[in-house]
Amino acid sequence: MVSVTVLFVGSSLLASLRRAEREINERYGVAAKIRAHNATLPFAGQQWTSVERDLAASDIVFVIHVTDSENALQIAGALDRYRERHRAVVVINCLRDLMLRTRMGKLDLTGRSTAAAPGVVRRAGAWMASYARGRTKQHNGRSPERYLKYFAHVPAILRIIPARGRLLDSKHYLTLFSYFLQPTPANVRSMLLYAIKHYAAVDGRRIKLDPPETRPVVGIYHPDAPSVFPTFKAYRRWYESRPARPRLDPNRSIGMLLMRTQIVSGACRHYDYLIRAIESEGLPVIPALSTFMDNREACRAFLVNPDDQSPRVGQLLSLTGFSFVGGPAMNDSKAAVQFLKGLNRPFHSVVNLEAQRIEDWIENPIGLNPVQTAMQVAIPEIDGATDPIVFGGAPAAGDQPEPIEERCRRIARRLARWDRLRTAPKADIRLAVVLYCFPPNRGNLGTAADLDVFPSLFDILRRLKMEGYGIDLPAGPDALREMLLDGSRSAGDAPAAIAHRLPADDYYRLCPYVEEIELEWGPAPGRINSRGRDIMIHGVRLGDAFIGVQPTFGYEGDPMRLLMAKGSAPHHGFMGFYTFLREVFRADAVIHFGTHGALEFMPGKQAGLSGRCWPDRLIGDFPNIYVYSVNNPSEGSIAKRRSYAELISYLTPPVENAGLYKELASLKELIAAYRQAADERQREYLFEAIREKAADLHLEPSSEGIDERLPVP
Amino acid sequence: MTPEERDRLVLRLYDNLLDIEQRLIPTGLHVFGRPPGDAEAADMLRMVASFDRPEFGVRSLPGLVARGLGLPAYEVLLAESGSSEYRLAQRERVEAVVRLAIERFLTGGGEGAARLLAGEANVPVDESLAIFRLLGTIREQLRENGELDALVRAMNGEYIEPGPGADIVQNPGILPTGRNTHAVNPYGIPSAVAFRRAEAVTASLLNRFLQERGRYPEAIGMVLWGMDNIKTQGEGVAQALRLIGVEPRRDGMNRVSDIEVVPLDRLGRPRIDVVMTVSGIFRDLFAQTMELLDRAVRKVAAMDEPPEMNFVRKHAEAGAREDLAFDDAAARVFSNSPGSYGTNVDVMVADGQWDGADEIGKLFVTRKCFAYGRSLEGREARALMESALSRVEVTYQNVDSAEVGITDVDHYFEYLGGLTKAVQNRTGERPDVYLSDSLAPLGKVRSLEELVRLETRTKTLNPKWYEGMLKHGFRGVAEIERRVANTFGWSATAGAVDDWIYDEIASTYFLDEAMFERLRSLNVHSARSLAARLIEAEGRGFWAADEAVSQRLRSLFADLEDQLEGLAR
Incomplete structure (x- = not known):
């Protein structure tokens, strides 16, 4: 029995490894046990115990793509401990410390520098190092050539290495690597078999191997097509020839970036579902294979018209989970932003669970684990990406990614809403603007850090009207504010005018979450933002714009709720407000106005929200444009991750030196006189005056390290 | 009183006045899409010019002037002007030249201002021109406010460029506004600069306590927010690490991935126990950093060092004697339950919903007693938090911003005030409360009372x-x-x-x-x-x-x- 352990990263390899094990045993008659572990997260506890047990019992070890230093360190340690047991250790695309554990026959990098390796291996190693670190040299790559080059490179080297002698093991290493570069199920099987044939204690002569299958390196994929299209032209011919499909309208098509390894290894059910979900919203798609370290290459090849550089897509949706330029661990956001600015299309980056099973994500109260949040959310944000929504991942019982259907539909519908903003006549667009009032008191209407809300809002409405939106503009900022305040005359402690009364019966009919809210807040309409049987919607209607006032969390006057350790569902008034925007006013987009509101802090996962998280339910499919202070990137990030906001930063107010005023200014003058006075008696006299004035001003000198106090006169 | 004593008191009083006079305050509100008036920019530009900014290839203008005049470094003048008339006069001389140069820049452009500086203070023209180029860019970007255009473009479904978030003085790179503000790569925290800058602040903090009490504090209760740690690339985090006596380590991919314990002989003081209360936002944005902080505490708690030099270990052992598992007794990173935010202390106070003296502190602990770190993952741990708080002598928060002061938003009293009350509930006395001013060149630390007075005098x-x-x-x-x-x-x-x-x-x-x-x-x-x-x-x-x-x-x-x-x- 040959024992092989494979430590790998990501979600695309597992299915192929499992299948390979079966085929090797059944078809090739080699008794082999393939043990696979996903090393995306640091191994800990039980899992590490089982990894170590497998490593201790393995003839051959593959370590692939491990760039997490904690994992690298512990894996390297274990490789050293079981060195005697292993007949071959094959390390591919890992951190340097791990690469140096590569050991196959005469090729032994242990304890040496890479410089000691044969030149051919060194060259491959250098490429891998740059691949692992994602470091790319500055280049203005006009074509995907550079990326393609890597794939052509290895087989070219292989051809010139003799199949015997000193370099034999190096040739084996590169052969394994070239199987790995095209991780089709057959190539993954061949990679394992090849290592077994040459390094395990079996009769290798019986094992016959296929040369590496090749797959296109770049291209356009579609689940309904027989193969990947090498050119946009070919794709378009096929796509538009099918009667049910829309034309590839350059203003509307969704340009998608897919991970090539998932396509090559056939692990693409999650892609297929999302593609079809988007198409079922009536949007055409162009799903291009990502050029991994630099997606400008894929975009230039397929998503931009080479004749005039105009985009072929209306929106860009990245499914890679990596930075746009730079690969998995680096991000050249400057280059990315420059390119995306030129493209000038919304850029969304959605998340496939690479280091978490679907069930774990569902059950985990934080949602995405920290490694994925950093890599797949925080870094794409720096490229300007929005909508960090989870669309797929491997279930506990399966070995390849599956779609999370409800999330895919959310993504598709949100794309459709953005598409409507992009393409519908402005006069047909309905816009909701949400203001805050916190603490809830009419005097606080228009709460926003550092922003004078009413003149700001008025200027925006005036500008949007000029742009063609159907807005009934009030006479001025004060008039706008008075309209909002006025109706509160007869409204008890209501924060603002009542724009609409949403009958509880309608609310029950329109909102699918009422029963869950009732568990915490009792039957609708409840105590807050309600009168009689109605939910009160505060705000004013200005033609196709609705200016609303967001309800608060509802803790005021409710000590019990205030004291709860965890947040509770939004109250009926809060949910009713957004239900009104969606179902009654039928907004096409929402502008949240000023730093900051309550929606994005409602209970739910921290990142990678599910359909059960309240912020996701509240914001739903609305494009969410958020006017936000530039000096609050932290709370702003919560709005981006938990309510899919696109922030439009605003400047903070001018700052000046505080200066001195009233008696403080006279004190300074007295001190100036004291400092200039040469006469001792005059100084004494001035000192008395200073002391008195300082005491009047409650000033006593106090600063670091001062132990005496000015005596009180 | 001798004339010398008298002089010293007057100088210190004057130092206090300068503190008030020179403090930056917002003077009004922003109106979306409208540029601020030019007259309002002089103080801000002077403040921008008073920092070394290697990212723009620019040195501090007061620094250049002090050097040109053959004076000690501007930081030295600042530090000593409260106790020496001689240094005060030098400081005033430097500041007068800087003021004049900025005025000249505003009326006559960078070249005239550079010539003035060369003439008045022997500042090399190429060095001052670099500053004025930066100031010129800022001024231009302020004049052309693109916020309205950006909003219209967002409504059109166009790409909105990302941009960093910060105070303008901290990072002029926030201009132009009208961009989609982003956070930072959490693996980069704390940056090398932040870790270096944290040294002065932690030294001030400990010195202040040392001078008032004659010894080091055994435990500090610290508030960590996302806001300042994003804007300063992790100065608050760096301060916590320094207090404990550890250094961040970076891996081959330049990610902060581990910590290394600074040996006691190099540290030269005891390791301070730090109880960290972390905002829900920090928890979300910096989960890796929370783990790092937790690991730092555990590593230090396990060091074989005398208890009087390692308060982390001392307290963990004491906790273990109180029937806590040693591992639990070393839990020091607390935040909200997963997916919840805030302390609710702000609402309780604003709404007057408290009677008993201990209610505010209790609420704070109820909301914040979820322990984080490896293997804890937000477990509710009220007893652990209360045990850790029972040893706290100082509560502290890093303030990074001239724009958001402790009376500008309710979050400061909600967190630092709530923590202070929680400690008081456990110990029976109110701990000393300190805040740092990490924008100040000397990493100034003030007591809460001093800062409330300063905020009141400069603003309210x-x-x-x-x-x-x-x-x-x-x-x-x-x-x-x-x-x-x-x-x-x-x-x-x-x-x-x-x-x-x-x-x-x-x-x-x-x-x-x-x-x-x-x-x-x-x-x-x-x-x-x-x-x-x-x-x-x-x-x-x-x-x-x-x-x-x-x-x-x-x-x-x-x-x-x-x-x-x-x-x-």
């Missing part, structure tokens, strides 16, 4: 500030009311507000009839809240008001109520 009572707010009418009154409500928050949570502060607020806004009429006519609702807040301060015993003042307030409040009744009818 300062005509420059409140007239700036009142230019905005309705919203301006609400802003004034918020400052007073937040000041009240410091009474409620930390008893840190002097009587005279409330006296002066009442006198400025209510006893001055013309002012009262302005407030009432601009925003009667907020005027009413403001009066109610002062009355509540007196009622709760935070303010020993003069009887006549109290009467007057009540009668004005009744007037306002009547007016609102009339409105409602």
Whole structure:
């Protein structure tokens, strides 16, 4: 029995490894046990115990793509401990410390520098190092050539290495690597078999191997097509020839970036579902294979018209989970932003669970684990990406990614809403603007850090009207504010005018979450933002714009709720407000106005929200444009991750030196006189005056390290 | 008193005045899409010019002037001007040249200003020109506000460029605004610069305690937010690491992935126990960093060192004697339950929903007692948090911003005040409360009381500030009311507000009839809240008001109520 352990990263390899094990045993008659572990997260506890047990019992070890230093360190340690047991250790695309554990026959990098390796291996190693670190040299790559080059490179080297002698093991290493570069199920099987044939204690002569299958390196994929299209032209011919499909309208098509390894290894059910979900919203798609370290290459090849550089897509949706330029661990956001600015299309980056099973994500109260949040959310944000929504991942019982259907539909519908903003006549667009009032008191209407809300809002409405939106503009900022305040005359402690009364019966009919809210807040309409049987919607209607006032969390006057350790569902008034925007006013987009509101802090996962998280339910499919202070990137990030906001930063107010005023200014003058006075008696006299004035001003000198106090006169 | 003693007192008083005079304050509110007036930019530009900015290839202007004049470094002048007339005069000389140069820049452009600096202070033209190029860019970017265009473009479904978030003085790279603000790569925290800058602040903090108490504090309760740690690339985190006596380590991919313990002989002082209360936002944005902080504490707790030099270990062992598992006794990173945010102390205080003295601290612990780190993952751990808090002698928070002060938002009293109350509940006495001013060149540390006074003098009572707010009418009154409500928050949570502060607020806004009429006519609702807040301060015993003042307030409040009744009818 040959024992092989494979430590790998990501979600695309597992299915192929499992299948390979079966085929090797059944078809090739080699008794082999393939043990696979996903090393995306640091191994800990039980899992590490089982990894170590497998490593201790393995003839051959593959370590692939491990760039997490904690994992690298512990894996390297274990490789050293079981060195005697292993007949071959094959390390591919890992951190340097791990690469140096590569050991196959005469090729032994242990304890040496890479410089000691044969030149051919060194060259491959250098490429891998740059691949692992994602470091790319500055280049203005006009074509995907550079990326393609890597794939052509290895087989070219292989051809010139003799199949015997000193370099034999190096040739084996590169052969394994070239199987790995095209991780089709057959190539993954061949990679394992090849290592077994040459390094395990079996009769290798019986094992016959296929040369590496090749797959296109770049291209356009579609689940309904027989193969990947090498050119946009070919794709378009096929796509538009099918009667049910829309034309590839350059203003509307969704340009998608897919991970090539998932396509090559056939692990693409999650892609297929999302593609079809988007198409079922009536949007055409162009799903291009990502050029991994630099997606400008894929975009230039397929998503931009080479004749005039105009985009072929209306929106860009990245499914890679990596930075746009730079690969998995680096991000050249400057280059990315420059390119995306030129493209000038919304850029969304959605998340496939690479280091978490679907069930774990569902059950985990934080949602995405920290490694994925950093890599797949925080870094794409720096490229300007929005909508960090989870669309797929491997279930506990399966070995390849599956779609999370409800999330895919959310993504598709949100794309459709953005598409409507992009393409519908402005006069047909309905816009909701949400203001805050916190603490809830009419005097606080228009709460926003550092922003004078009413003149700001008025200027925006005036500008949007000029742009063609159907807005009934009030006479001025004060008039706008008075309209909002006025109706509160007869409204008890209501924060603002009542724009609409949403009958509880309608609310029950329109909102699918009422029963869950009732568990915490009792039957609708409840105590807050309600009168009689109605939910009160505060705000004013200005033609196709609705200016609303967001309800608060509802803790005021409710000590019990205030004291709860965890947040509770939004109250009926809060949910009713957004239900009104969606179902009654039928907004096409929402502008949240000023730093900051309550929606994005409602209970739910921290990142990678599910359909059960309240912020996701509240914001739903609305494009969410958020006017936000530039000096609050932290709370702003919560709005981006938990309510899919696109922030439009605003400047903070001018700052000046505080200066001195009233008696403080006279004190300074007295001190100036004291400092200039040469006469001792005059100084004494001035000192008395200073002391008195300082005491009047409650000033006593106090600063670091001062132990005496000015005596009180 | 000898003349020398007298001189020393006057100098220190003067230093205090300069602190007030030179503090940056916002003077008004922003209107979306509108550029600020140019006259308002001089102080801000001078402040921008007073930092070394290697990212722009620019050195601090006061630094260049001091050097050109053959004086000691500007930091030295700042540090010594409170105790030496000689240094004070030198500092004033430097500042006068800088002021003149900025004025010349604003009226005559960078070249004229550079020539002036060369003539007055021997500053090499190429070095000063680099500064003025940066200032020129800032000025241009301020003049061309693109926020409205950006909003229209977002509505059109176009790409909105990302941009960093910070105070303009901290990072002029936030311009132009109208961009999609982003956070930072959490693996980069803390940056090397942040770790270096943290040294001065932690030294000031410990020295301050040392001078007042004659020993080091054994445990510090620290508040960590996402906001300052994003804007400063992790200065707050770096301070916590330094207090514990560890250094961050970076891996082959330049990610902060581990820590290394600084040996005691190099540290030269005991390791301070740090109890970290982390905002829900920090928890979300910096999960890796929370793990790193937790690992740092555990590593230090396991060091075989004498207890008087390693308070982390000392306390973990003490905790273990209280029947906690040693591992549990070393839990030091606490935040909200997963997916929840905030302490609710702000609402409790704003809404007056507390009676007993311990309720605020209890609420803080209820909301914040979820322990984080490897294997804890947000487990509710009230007993662990209370045990850790029971040893805290100082509560502390890093303040990075000139724009967001401790009376500008309710979050400061909600967190630092809430933590202070929670400690007081455990120990029976209020801990010393300190805040740092990490924008200040010397990493200044102030007591809470000092900072409340400074904020009050520079903002709430300062005509420059409140007239700036009142230019905005309705919203301006609400802003004034918020400052007073937040000041009240410091009474409620930390008893840190002097009587005279409330006296002066009442006198400025209510006893001055013309002012009262302005407030009432601009925003009667907020005027009413403001009066109610002062009355509540007196009622709760935070303010020993003069009887006549109290009467007057009540009668004005009744007037306002009547007016609102009339409105409602």
